[in-house]
Amino acid sequence: MNDTSKSLGRSISRRLKSAPVSAILLIIGGVWLIPNIGLFFQSLRTPAAISESGWWTAILDFGSLSLDPYRNLLASPIIVRSIWNTFAITIPSTVLVVLISAFAGYALGCMRFRGRDAIFLGVVALLVVPVQVALIPIAQLYNRLGIFGSLAGLILFHVGFGLPFGVFLLRNMYSTIPRALFEAAKVDGAGHGRIFFTMALPLVSPSIASLSIFQFVWVWNNLLAALVFTRQSSAPLTVAIQQQMRNFGSNVDIIAPAAFLLLLVPMLIFLAFQRFFVEGMTGGSVK
Amino acid sequence: MHGGKHAAANRRRVLSRDSALAAALFILPAAVMLLVFVVYPIGSTFLRSLYDATGSRFVGLGNYLQIFQRSRTLIALRNNVIWVIVVPIIVSSIGLVLAVLSDRLRWRSAFRLTIFLPLVVSGVAAGVTFRFVYTNNPDVGLLNAVIREAVHVVRPPGPYPGAVPSTPDLFVQHEESSALRTADPIEAGETVAIGIVRLRPDLIPDEAQPASPPEPSAGEIAGVVWFDFARGGEGTRGAVDPGQRGLPGMRVQLVREGRVVETTESDPRGRFSFAGVEAGPHHVLLPERNFREPYAGLYWLGPTLIIASLICAYIWMQTGFALVIIGAGLSGINRDYLDSARVEGANEWQVMTRVTVPLLRQALMVVIVTTTISVLKIFDLVIVVAPESVQAEATVLALEMWRASFGGARDFGLGSALAILLFLLIVPAMAFNVRRFRLED
Numbered sequence: 001m002n003d004t005s006k007s008l009g010r011s012i013s014r015r016l017k018s019a020p021v022s023a024i025l026l027i028i029g030g031v032w033l034i035p036n037i038g039l040f041f042q043s044l045r046t047p048a049a050i051s052e053s054g055w056w057t058a059i060l061d062f063g064s065l066s067l068d069p070y071r072n073l074l075a076s077p078i079i080v081r082s083i084w085n086t087f088a089i090t091i092p093s094t095v096l097v098v099l100i101s102a103f104a105g106y107a108l109g110c111m112r113f114r115g116r117d118a119i120f121l122g123v124v125a126l127l128v129v130p131v132q133v134a135l136i137p138i139a140q141l142y143n144r145l146g147i148f149g150s151l152a153g154l155i156l157f158h159v160g161f162g163l164p165f166g167v168f169l170l171r172n173m174y175s176t177i178p179r180a181l182f183e184a185a186k187v188d189g190a191g192h193g194r195i196f197f198t199m200a201l202p203l204v205s206p207s208i209a210s211l212s213i214f215q216f217v218w219v220w221n222n223l224l225a226a227l228v229f230t231r232q233s234s235a236p237l238t239v240a241i242q243q244q245m246r247n248f249g250s251n252v253d254i255i256a257p258a259a260f261l262l263l264l265v266p267m268l269i270f271l272a273f274q275r276f277f278v279e280g281m282t283g284g285s286v287k
Numbered sequence: 288m289h290g291g292k293h294a295a296a297n298r299r300r301v302l303s304r305d306s307a308l309a310a311a312l313f314i315l316p317a318a319v320m321l322l323v324f325v326v327y328p329i330g331s332t333f334l335r336s337l338y339d340a341t342g343s344r345f346v347g348l349g350n351y352l353q354i355f356q357r358s359r360t361l362i363a364l365r366n367n368v369i370w371v372i373v374v375p376i377i378v379s380s381i382g383l384v385l386a387v388l389s390d391r392l393r394w395r396s397a398f399r400l401t402i403f404l405p406l407v408v409s410g411v412a413a414g415v416t417f418r419f420v421y422t423n424n425p426d427v428g429l430l431n432a433v434i435r436e437a438v439h440v441v442r443p444p445g446p447y448p449g450a451v452p453s454t455p456d457l458f459v460q461h462e463e464s465s466a467l468r469t470a471d472p473i474e475a476g477e478t479v480a481i482g483i484v485r486l487r488p489d490l491i492p493d494e495a496q497p498a499s500p501p502e503p504s505a506g507e508i509a510g511v512v513w514f515d516f517a518r519g520g521e522g523t524r525g526a527v528d529p530g531q532r533g534l535p536g537m538r539v540q541l542v543r544e545g546r547v548v549e550t551t552e553s554d555p556r557g558r559f560s561f562a563g564v565e566a567g568p569h570h571v572l573l574p575e576r577n578f579r580e581p582y583a584g585l586y587w588l589g590p591t592l593i594i595a596s597l598i599c600a601y602i603w604m605q606t607g608f609a610l611v612i613i614g615a616g617l618s619g620i621n622r623d624y625l626d627s628a629r630v631e632g633a634n635e636w637q638v639m640t641r642v643t644v645p646l647l648r649q650a651l652m653v654v655i656v657t658t659t660i661s662v663l664k665i666f667d668l669v670i671v672v673a674p675e676s677v678q679a680e681a682t683v684l685a686l687e688m689w690r691a692s693f694g695g696a697r698d699f700g701l702g703s704a705l706a707i708l709l710f711l712l713i714v715p716a717m718a719f720n721v722r723r724f725r726l727e728d
Contacts, residue, residue, distance in 0.1 A: 021388050028385065029401040032603065036404070038429055039416040054427050055419070104317035107310040114307075119314070124724045126325050128660050128717050132688045132706040134328035136335060136699050160324025163317050192309045221409030223667045224685070228693050238411045238667075245671055248418060259415035266407035274400070277407075281608065282615040 036263065043069055043260040047253040069257040079258060081233065082240035086220060088151055089236055093158035094215045098208055100159070101166030105204070106196050108167065109174025110182060120171060126164040134161070135228050142229065149231035157229060158219045166211050169280060173207035174200060210280025213273050217266045237262050329710065336703035340696075350704035359679060360705070363687040366594060367663060367712075370601075370683065375658040378602055379651055382609020386617050387639065389610075399614060403607040410604075410667025417600040417672050421587035431584035438582045445579035446536050447490060453482030453515035454525040464575035468542070472568030478503050479571050482515025482525050483534060491532060496555040498533035500526075509560035510571060512537045512553050533557020538577050542570040590680040593673055597681060601668055605661070609654045616650030617643075652719075660716045663709060684709050 041055035044065040049058070058064050073079055107113075108120050138157055142148035177200060185195050201208075223238040230239060241258050244251040270277055339346050354360045389398045405413065422428030425435040452458040452467060458481070459468045469479055478501040491514055498513035513533045515524060522528035537553040541561045548569075553559045587596040620643070628642045644651070666685040673681035682690075684705055692702030 018391065022392065025385070025389055025392060025398055029398050032401050032405065032606075034429070035413075035416045035420050035603065036408070038419050039412070042419055051427065054429060054432055056429070056432075100316045100320065103313045107313035111310045111313070113310045116310070121721050121725060123321075124720050125717050126321060127720060128713050129325055129329065130664050130685070130706070130709050130713055132664070132685060133332045133710045134324055135689075136692055136703055136706065137328040137331035138324065139693075156320075157324060160320045163320055164325070167317055192313070196313075217407050221407075221411070221667075223409070223411050223670070224689065227689070238409060241411050241415065242671060245414075246675060248674070255415055256419075259412045263408050263412035263416075266409070267404060270404065270407040274403075278403070278611055278615075281611050 039256065039260050039263065041065070042252075043257040045069070045256075047250075050252050050256070051249065069253055073254060073257045073261075076254065078232070079237070079240055079254065082235055082237045083261070085151065085230070085234055086236040086238075089154055089158070089226070090216055090219045093155045093162060093219050094212055096155070096159045097162040097166045097215045098212050101163060101170050101211060102201060102204070102208065103196075104163075104167045105170030105174050106192075106200055108171040110177065110179075110195075110200055111192070123164050123167050123171070127168060129161075129164075131157075131161055131225060135225070139228060149229070149234055151230075151234050154226060154229040154234070157225050158215075158222070161225075162215045162218065166215065169211050169214075170204055170207055173204040177203050206276065206279065209273065209276040213269060213277055214280055217269065220266055221262075332703045332706050332710075335699055336707050337700075339700045340698040342699060346700065350700045351708070353701055354704060354708060359682060360684075360687050360701075362680065363682045363684045366681065366683050369594060370598065370662045370665060371659055374598055374601060374605075374662045375655045377598075378605050378609050378658050379613070379654045381602065381606050382613045382654060383644070383647070383651065385606070385610050386613040387643065390614075390617055399610055402610050405604045406607040406611075408604065411671050413600060413604055414668050414671025417596070417603075418588075420600075421596055421672070423584045423586055423588070425582060425584040428584065428587075430587060431582075435582040435584065442579065443576070444581035445575075445577045446492070447483065447486060447534065447577050448580040449485060449487070450483045450578055451485045453484045457525070461575070465578035466575040467573040467578075469571045472570060473508055474568065475506050475508060475564035475566060476503055477508060479508070479510035480525060480527065481510060481512040481571075481573065483512060484514075484516055486514060486516070492535055494555050495532040495535055495557075497529070498527045498531050498557045501558060501560070506564055507560055507562050508541065508564050508569060508571065509558065510539070511557045512539070512559070512573070513557040538574055540572040540574055542572050543567065547572070588672070588674055588677065590677045593677045593681040597668055597672055600672060601662070601665065604668075605658060608657070612654050612657075613647060613650050616647045620646050656716050656719050660713055663712050684712075 038055050041058050042050055044067065045055065045058060046064075046066075046068075049064060108116060108123070134157070138153075139148065142150075142153045147153045181199065182195055185199060190198075221238065222236075223242060226236050226239045227242065230236065235243075237258060241255060241262065244255050244258075248255065335342065336350050337345060337347060339349070354364070385402060389395050392398055408416075420429045423431060425431040448465075450465070451460065457470055459470050460466070461468075467481070473479055480500065495514075498511055501509035501511050503509065511527060511533060513527055513531055515522075515527075515531060517528055517531065522531070533553065533556040535553055535555045535557065537557070537559075539551050539553060539559045540547045541549040541551075541564070543565070549561050551559050551561065586592060624642055624646065625638055628638050633641065664685050665683055666689065669678070669681055669683055669686050670689075678686070688702050688705035688709065690696065691698045691705060
């Protein structure tokens with residue numbers, strides 16, 4: 001009995017000590033959540049309501065909310081087009097980055113050849129190159145090739161700038177596979193093609209999941225490259241929203257629901273694949 | 288065993304030899320893409336930065352000099368410096384504190400998830416979100432609404448903002464605070480009539496009753512304060528006309544020799560009185576708090592605050608990253624170090640600064656370097672959050688690079704120089720990464 005009271009006392013004292021900490025963290029968590037909740041409410045309100053009162057007044061007045069802004073949004077051909085474009089840009093560039101990185105990462109992580117480490121350090125260096133250095137030459141290149149403003153042009157650009165991280169992340173994963181595994185397969189007469197597809201690729205699938213999520217979110221969220229390389233007909237949602245920002249007040253009925261849709265997709269992906277996301281991030285920075 | 292060793296060496300040689308061609312094939316697609324889209328453009332942009340806007344004339348370092356001569360690019364440079372100095376430190380400190388505080392939390396994963404969420408939010412969506420947070424009108428903008436509530440607790444707004452006397456020559460009104468004082472001294476037994484005009488009619492409380500003129504009585508200073516406004520300009524200024532309403536809840540003070548000797552409030556008919564007044568000159572004062580304007584809100588999106596506002600929005604986005612990295616570093620620390628420091632009498636602050644932070648050095652460096660890089664490239668948030676009218680004040684290098692090259696001016700010379708400058712600023716971070724991985728391998 002003495003024992004339980006002692007441990008009980010200790011746990012109470014510990015809980016008392018942590019009560020203010022919990023309270024502070026609760027407030028901080030609230031501060032972090034509220035801006036997005038605000039956007040959600042705004043996206044369901046009329047422009048008049050948005051300009052007259054705070055979104056929090058709608059918490060006590062759910063009747064003032066409606067899905068009409070979303071109906072109007074999806075009735076706008078430019079926006080619908082931009083949503084399709086977003087998918088048409090994001091999915092191929094994700095698939096291509098994963099595919100190309102899976103091959104290159106294998107070579108850098110599992111094979112032995114001269115210059116391997118130098119190439120890997122080169123990839124590490126390219127990790128942080130700002131896209132700004134490529135915008136002008138690639139825009140001029142696309143003009144010469146006649147693909148300026150096409151979806152393909154933007155997709156290729158995203159692949160180019162997605163690869164350093166992709167190769168880096170997957171190479172690090174490949175290099176954790178014990179070499180003996182490959183040597184045994186090699187002795188059994190398996191070529192690199194077979195080893196790659198039947199052994200290496202399945203072993204790095206968690207990192208492939210991380211990379212896919214990262215690349216998808218990165219391209220989905222991108223504004224700058226899309227702003228440079230697309231036209232009205234090929235522009236993704238980020239560009240469509242940015243172009244409405246000039247008249248924020250009068251276009252708010254389009255901007256709020258469009259921004260919420262833009263935010264929703266990566267957030268759902270994040271919530272569904274949280275583990276891969278966090279693993280990819282720590283794997284990509286602290287090895 | 289000796290034979291086995293030999294065979295292993297042989298195997299390795301076999302593996303190395305046939306790898307060369309295979310490795311080239313595996314690497315080829317990535318190599319081509321990286322060379323075309325990343326490596327070649329660096330050289331090409333550098334060369335382009337040495338030519339003028341149209342690319343026809345060699346100008347040497349002229350475009351780089353332009354960066355340091357144009358006010359817009361200078362402001363961009365200044366802002367990037369501010370961002371780089373301020374943001375990485377704040378983000379890593381908040382990340383560290385939150386990681387340590389949430390480490391023993393029962394709902395740790397829920398808390399961290401909340402902080403992580405903005406990580407996947409685009410600059411565009413976050414920008415729209417914060418446009419709503421930063422709206423100036425405190426009825427509409429969240430931040431100003433919160434500040435207004437806090438300010439009103441400390442300095443409650445007055446019931447009658449904007450009010451002025453109907454007979455200005457009889458009163459002295461303080462220019463800034465709007466406090467109102469009788470111009471001429473009053474003695475006990477006299478009355479004072481304070482007509483008020485320029486009042487929004489909806490500010491008059493429902494309990495207001497028709498005003499009644501004060502009755503003089505010995506040893507007393509009495510008065511009335513009322514809304515001296517009659518439709519169509521009828522009635523006499525400074526006199527209580529029928530139908531005019533008193534202003535209840537007006538704070539009234541009696542001043543003698545410059546000191547407030549008594550305070551009262553007007554009743555629903557606008558009447559007030561001070562009893563037992565000594566002989567000698569007095570003044571009646573309506574203090575500032577009667578006329579205090581409600582909190583009007585700060586201009587978060589105005590030229591003076593825009594950079595701070597952008598930085599706060601960015602911190603909201605980026606703290607999750609710091610928390611992921613530092614949190615992971617923290618869970619890799621052997622708790623025995625911390626506990627033995629506590630056993631030896633270190634307080635929590637000492638444990639934090641002397642034990643935890645040094646053990647987290649690598650994670651903190653990663654956060655600081657990565658955030659510095661990302662801050663140098665900042666673009667989306669600025670272009671979306673900063674209204675066009677303040678973009679000249681809020682601008683950063685990445686935004687100027689885009690504006691110069693694609694935002695109408697089509698000055699590829701200046702644009703290239705800005706891109707190369709940005710690249711050069713990032714080179715130290717690049718070197719840091721390369722060195723780290725060379726050491727590790």
